[in-house]
Amino acid sequence: MLIKILYSLMFPTFLVVPxxxxxxxxxMLVFYRNMAMSFAFRKVYTKMLLLFLLAFHFYHLTIFQNHYDLIPSSVLCFAMFSHSLCERFIYFLQDCRVLWVGMVLSLTCLFIPHFMPLGFSIGVLLCGTVFYPSRLLRDLMLLTECAYRPDCYEDLLELSELYFRWDESGNSMLQESERERKHVFNEEIEDAEFEEIGHEQDEV
Known part of the structure; x- marks a missing residue:
């Protein structure tokens, strides 16, 4: 009876996402910060998704006693044991068109009895994708001038805006940031040259 209750409570978890x-x-700002800055936190996050799916598979098998229905979704679970593979798949899903196709596929499988576990597993992975930091934010974190202050509320707000920026225009932002850094570096070189010339004139 307890397993049936826990199994039934897994489906309303999708209602929390909106x-x-x-x-x-x-x-949530602290969650965004930890996900963006900590590799260990992201790894724990993917393992929690996997643990949730494994619990669902156990409950489903205990109630329905049909292990053939779990074969397609079990392949997805085995792939999620590798964090790097799971992360690559998440970034593949972080495309609006791919995400919509995944949502339609998940809903379709939920209404087909033998593919219901697969639809649920795809839905969990899609929900996990939504709360995973964007590739743009990960790339910006590698730049020296993008050192976010963990305790600054304004920086956390800016980080939260980039957290869900999935579009490919992030490449142009990175290029613009690189150009700004080179511009500042050239200005520092020019200032140093002017100071050196000034010292030489004073000596003369």
Missing amino acids: FLYKNKRPA
Whole structure:
């Protein structure tokens, strides 16, 4: 009886996603910061998704006693044991068109009895994709001038804006940031040259 209750409670978890998506409460800002800055935190995040799916598979097998229905979704679970493979798949899903196709596929499988576990597993992975930091933010974190201050509220807000920036225009932002850094570097070189010339004139 307890397993049936836990199994039934897994499906309403999808209803929480709209309330947490792009939420800027302090707790969610801390979550965005940790996900963007900590590799260990991201690894724990993917393992929690895997643990959730494994629990679902156990409940489903205990109730329906049909292991053939779990074969397609089990392949997805085995792939998620590798964090690097899971992360690459998540970034593949972080495209609006791919995400919509995945949502349609997940909903379709939910209404086909033998593919219901696969539809649920795809839905969990899509929800996990929504709350994974964008590739743009990960690339910006590698730049020296993008050192976010963990305790600064303004920096956390800026980080939360880039967290869900999935479009490919991020490449242009990176190039613009590189150009600004080179411009500042050239200005510093020119200032140093002017100072050196000034010292030489004073000596003369």
